[in-house]
Amino acid sequence: MMDQVLIAIVLLISIYMLGSSRLGGLVNAVAWQGLFLCLLAASVQKTNMPWHEWVLILLAIVVKALILPLLLKRALRETLVQREVEPQLGYSLSLFIGLLLLVGSIWTVWKLPLPPEIGNPMAVAIALFTLMVGLLLIVARTKAITQTIGYLTMENGIYVLGLTLAVGSPVVIEMGILLDVFVGVLVMGIMIFNINREFDHINTRHFTALKD
Amino acid sequence: MIFTLFSAPFVSGLLSFVIKRDKVRRALLAFTALAHLLLVSLVSSGPQTVSGWIGADALSQLFLFITSLLFLASSIYTIGYLSSHSQSESQDKRFSREAGFTGCLILFLSMMTLAIISQHISLFWVAIEATTLLSAPLICFQSSARSLEASWKYLLICSVGIAIALIGNIAMAVTCSFGEALKTFPMTFNELARHADLLQKDWLKIAFVFMLIGYGTKMGLAPMHTWLPDAHSESPSSVSALLSGALLNCAFLGILRTNIILNKAGLGDFSAKLLIFFGAASLLMASWFIVQQKDFKRLLAYSSIEHMGILAVAAGAGVNTYFGGMLHAVNHSLTKGMLFMVAGNILNIYKTKSSSDVRGLIRRAPLTGFLWIAGFLSICGVPPFGTFVSEITILTGLGRQHQWLILSLMLASLGVIFVGMSRIVIFMVYGESPLSDEEKGGQRIDYWTILPPLSLFVMILILGLWIPAPLKGLLDQATMILRGY
Amino acid sequence: MPLISLLTALILAPFLRSIINKVKAFFAGKQGPPLLQPYYDLYKLSRKGAVYSSVTSWVFRAGPVVALGTSVTALILMPTARISSLFQFQGDLLLFAYILGLGRFFTIAAAMDTGSSFEGMGASREALYSALAEPGLLLGLGGLGLITRSISLSAMYGGINVDFVLSRGLLPAFLFILVAFFIILLAENSRIPVDDPTTHLELTMIHEVMILDHCGVDLAMIEYAGALKIWLMGLLITGLIVPVFTTSLRGSLALSIVSLFLMAMLIGIIESIMARLKLIRIPRLMAVAFIFAAFWVIWVAG
Numbered sequence: 001m002m003d004q005v006l007i008a009i010v011l012l013i014s015i016y017m018l019g020s021s022r023l024g025g026l027v028n029a030v031a032w033q034g035l036f037l038c039l040l041a042a043s044v045q046k047t048n049m050p051w052h053e054w055v056l057i058l059l060a061i062v063v064k065a066l067i068l069p070l071l072l073k074r075a076l077r078e079t080l081v082q083r084e085v086e087p088q089l090g091y092s093l094s095l096f097i098g099l100l101l102l103v104g105s106i107w108t109v110w111k112l113p114l115p116p117e118i119g120n121p122m123a124v125a126i127a128l129f130t131l132m133v134g135l136l137l138i139v140a141r142t143k144a145i146t147q148t149i150g151y152l153t154m155e156n157g158i159y160v161l162g163l164t165l166a167v168g169s170p171v172v173i174e175m176g177i178l179l180d181v182f183v184g185v186l187v188m189g190i191m192i193f194n195i196n197r198e199f200d201h202i203n204t205r206h207f208t209a210l211k212d
Numbered sequence: 213m214i215f216t217l218f219s220a221p222f223v224s225g226l227l228s229f230v231i232k233r234d235k236v237r238r239a240l241l242a243f244t245a246l247a248h249l250l251l252v253s254l255v256s257s258g259p260q261t262v263s264g265w266i267g268a269d270a271l272s273q274l275f276l277f278i279t280s281l282l283f284l285a286s287s288i289y290t291i292g293y294l295s296s297h298s299q300s301e302s303q304d305k306r307f308s309r310e311a312g313f314t315g316c317l318i319l320f321l322s323m324m325t326l327a328i329i330s331q332h333i334s335l336f337w338v339a340i341e342a343t344t345l346l347s348a349p350l351i352c353f354q355s356s357a358r359s360l361e362a363s364w365k366y367l368l369i370c371s372v373g374i375a376i377a378l379i380g381n382i383a384m385a386v387t388c389s390f391g392e393a394l395k396t397f398p399m400t401f402n403e404l405a406r407h408a409d410l411l412q413k414d415w416l417k418i419a420f421v422f423m424l425i426g427y428g429t430k431m432g433l434a435p436m437h438t439w440l441p442d443a444h445s446e447s448p449s450s451v452s453a454l455l456s457g458a459l460l461n462c463a464f465l466g467i468l469r470t471n472i473i474l475n476k477a478g479l480g481d482f483s484a485k486l487l488i489f490f491g492a493a494s495l496l497m498a499s500w501f502i503v504q505q506k507d508f509k510r511l512l513a514y515s516s517i518e519h520m521g522i523l524a525v526a527a528g529a530g531v532n533t534y535f536g537g538m539l540h541a542v543n544h545s546l547t548k549g550m551l552f553m554v555a556g557n558i559l560n561i562y563k564t565k566s567s568s569d570v571r572g573l574i575r576r577a578p579l580t581g582f583l584w585i586a587g588f589l590s591i592c593g594v595p596p597f598g599t600f601v602s603e604i605t606i607l608t609g610l611g612r613q614h615q616w617l618i619l620s621l622m623l624a625s626l627g628v629i630f631v632g633m634s635r636i637v638i639f640m641v642y643g644e645s646p647l648s649d650e651e652k653g654g655q656r657i658d659y660w661t662i663l664p665p666l667s668l669f670v671m672i673l674i675l676g677l678w679i680p681a682p683l684k685g686l687l688d689q690a691t692m693i694l695r696g697y
Numbered sequence: 698m699p700l701i702s703l704l705t706a707l708i709l710a711p712f713l714r715s716i717i718n719k720v721k722a723f724f725a726g727k728q729g730p731p732l733l734q735p736y737y738d739l740y741k742l743s744r745k746g747a748v749y750s751s752v753t754s755w756v757f758r759a760g761p762v763v764a765l766g767t768s769v770t771a772l773i774l775m776p777t778a779r780i781s782s783l784f785q786f787q788g789d790l791l792l793f794a795y796i797l798g799l800g801r802f803f804t805i806a807a808a809m810d811t812g813s814s815f816e817g818m819g820a821s822r823e824a825l826y827s828a829l830a831e832p833g834l835l836l837g838l839g840g841l842g843l844i845t846r847s848i849s850l851s852a853m854y855g856g857i858n859v860d861f862v863l864s865r866g867l868l869p870a871f872l873f874i875l876v877a878f879f880i881i882l883l884a885e886n887s888r889i890p891v892d893d894p895t896t897h898l899e900l901t902m903i904h905e906v907m908i909l910d911h912c913g914v915d916l917a918m919i920e921y922a923g924a925l926k927i928w929l930m931g932l933l934i935t936g937l938i939v940p941v942f943t944t945s946l947r948g949s950l951a952l953s954i955v956s957l958f959l960m961a962m963l964i965g966i967i968e969s970i971m972a973r974l975k976l977i978r979i980p981r982l983m984a985v986a987f988i989f990a991a992f993w994v995i996w997v998a999g
Contacts, residue, residue: 001863001868004868005869007869008869091984092980092984095981095984095985112414113390113412116389131379138368144364154372158379161379162382173334176338179338180338180342184341184367187348188367191360191364194360199360209358210362210446212441212501
């Protein structure tokens with residue numbers, strides 16, 4: 001029951017991310033998404049998790065739902081960008097593509113031979129769906145900060161995909177992956193400042209100097 | 213021993229963030245590069261059996277040598293670059309910028325080393341992602357609008373690509389969750405290859421596809437190459453040399469090691485088809501863009517895509533091309549490193565990247581002009597350079613495998629690229645110089661920036677005539693590993 | 698029992714409007730009209746004669762009659778929670794959807810018949826938004842048919858019970874479909890945030906502008922049909938909730954009425970605290986309704 005509710009919440013958040021036109025809302029959404037995806041991953045584990053995995057999940061929640069969103073909020077505030085998302089694809093179209101992606105993810109998970117100890121195949125599908133939504137955000141939105149949020153969404157999806165497929169790397173390496181994501185968003189954030197200073201905006205649609 | 217290989221540069225990289233004096237920091241850079249080369253030689257004289265998460269087998273040692281040599285050359289070049297550029301700018305702001313640049317450069321070396329020696333698939337991933345994050349600041353060192361654009365594209369495209377590789381890692385882990393026997397062993401390339409026939413085949417295919425696309429993005433295989441020309445043309449030339457000569461190889465190593473697992477699992481045909489497809493796509497894409505290129509640094513970038521395509525083909529075509537492929541990786545790295553450094557010197561003289569504005573190079577700066585044309589001949593695989601040997605080895609290998617289609621495709625694109633590049637390069641070197649006579653004089657030769665490409669040039673010339681016995685041994689062993697022994 | 702529930706609907710439907718108005722008045726700090734005001738209005742209007750413009754044809758006169766007729770027919774097809782409808786057969790959900798469509802078609806046609814540009818504009822908007830609402834409604838009902846293995850409204854709504862919702866883990870999915878149906882209800886009945894029934898500017902009207910030229914008995918029929926439609930759409934929603942709490946027929950009827958009243962209060966609250974959406978954003982709202990309905994179907998199927 002618990003995981004069903006969590007899946008519903010994650011679905012709602014993804015839909016909000018695709019249909020929302022506000023940058024601030026998008027940052028909040030990615031924070032909540034990180035939190036609920038981690039909770040979902042924890043709730044579908046069949047076997048009792050060893051304590052260090054709990055610590056890892058807690059750490060992931062702190063990084064993905066707290067620190068990184070705060071960082072993005074700061075970037076948003078300091079760069080004084082217009083608070084609108086500026087989509088490449090319209091919102092309604094993004095929503096429908098999102099729906100197709102959901103159907104596609106569920107279909108994929110049905111088709112795949114899943115390992116026997118997987119708790120809830122639906123959770124795997126949702127992780128896959130989140131990943132795709134992240135990719136869609138990167139492709140369909142033009143602002144640098146939206147693309148960063150897309151990247152973070154994608155990483156959220158992958159993280160939970162790993163957890164729900166019941167494959168765990170050693171703790172040190174999991175920490176390394178988390179650190180990479182953290183530094184990645186950090187570097188992107190710093191670069192957003194620089195781009196804003198240099199171009200007076202952070203819209204990548206105007207990145208046209210380099211092409212063949 | 214093996215730990216110091218990446219932890220020593222790591223420490224010295226962190227150190228150079230806090231060093232205040234430029235001279236000391238530059239000395240540290242050179243010292244780190246030298247020490248790294250020494251350590252690499254020490255490690256490769258040691259035993260080659262690998263167990264655990266990190267270790268240097270022959271394959272690692274080969275790539276370590278390439279990376280270390282190139283880094284040494286590039287760090288000396290960087291010192292020249294930094295000292296000539298710091299004079300022209302104000303002192304107060306540059307101060308920390310240069311520290312950041314040097315620090316990231318050394319950390320970049322550390323992470324490339326970690327990627328090369330890591331045997332664990334996830335550790336490899338962590339290291340490769342770290343190289344992306346550390347090299348993005350290097351690209352936008354000049355902080356112009358163009359370099360920021362290039363660096364953003366690089367960061368975003370490669371991060372997404374490597375995220376896709378992480379899905380591949382997860383899929384690889386899932387391949388082991390179907391049998392009780394497999395649950396406990398560490399996810400290292402070696403262990404996976406040893407138990408390859410027990411792995412779940414569908415998931416193994418998925419894993420390979422995702423890893424090929426993910427690391428292929430980083431390696432610059434078409435059609436995921438779009439970041440590469442931008443990043444290579446906008447970054448400082450020493451960084452371009454490292455990106456092209458060392459970083460692309462690291463990503464390639466991941467694909468190679470995964471390919472071994474696939475071969476062992478009896479899915480060699482599947483992986484070969486994909487590798488050859490992406491390799492051929494890169495060759496075609498590169499020859500198309502080289503012919504109409506107007507920017508000589510982008511020209512070199514597209515040439516890198518071409519050579520990555522050749523490497524992918526060599527990795528895919530099978531047992532007869534492995535040796536040539538490995539040799540080609542060495543030759544390409546050294547040649548491309550040299551070419552990018554020379555391109556940096558040309559840029560420094562003419563202040564433009566447009567090849568049509570560069571004329572009469574051989575009279576303006578004879579040594580640079582000579583190196584430029586020699587490098588061009590080498591990169592196109594003209595004897596007596598090492599690239600000729602490796603390309604001919606790959607081509608004959610393809611012939612022995614009866615891969616006639618890809619063989620003719622490769623020959624055709626090599627021909628097109630040779631013609632396309634020679635049109636550009638010859639006009640740059642000869643032709644009427646647009647500058648007046650007094651500008652021509654007074655060109656002081658900067659030894660910091662001319663010696664590294666010169667020494668690389670000597671190396672590729674030697675490699676064309678004679679492969680030293682230790683290198684031959686290393687190449688043979690690497691080939692054995694690739695064949696799965 | 699089906700007859701009783703039908704009569705209840707016919708009698709109590711206008712009362713939903715007075716509840717909405719009372720809640721809105723409460724939020725505005727006003728007294729509000731008396732609870733029976735809709736009935737007074739209907740009585741007053743039905744005693745008046747109608748004035749017809751000389752440019753209108755029989756279509757204009759047919760509009761209100763068809764609107765009322767289709768609403769009543771749809772109500773006959775619609776079960777009240779576990780109480781099956783007066784008339785049912787396999788596949789009646791399609792008839793239900795098309796009957797509603799027929800009513801809307803005639804309302805739109807009657808509005809166009811006047812030749813007024815304002816009414817034409819309202820008609821085009823109504824056509825667009827109802828077209829966007831329709832797929833969500835059908836998809837949602839289709840999903841319900843999928844889990845109850847039936848395509849008759851009465852069987853579908855009769856098949857829901859507490860085990861069904863809880864033991865099959867359908868609770869979140871039920872929330873999706875409830876929200877989707879509620880958005881569709883707001884759109885179909887021209888309530889805020891899709892349309893503002895109390896607006897005074899023709900330019901911003903959707904539904905109200907279409908019926909500007911109707912008066913007297915015609916207007917009474919349209920208003921009554923509108924009231925029935927809220928009841929009808931409300932039953933789509935309450936029919937999903939009520940069977941979870943009771944299985945007896947009498948209980949169903951009582952609970953349905955109570956929950957419909959509660960829903961009217963909810964509409965009143967929404968109308969008090971929300972502004973109308975920009976016209977350009979309404980399609981996105983309808984897309985959300987459709988996607989929620991699609992989630993429900995995916996959940997049910999998967």
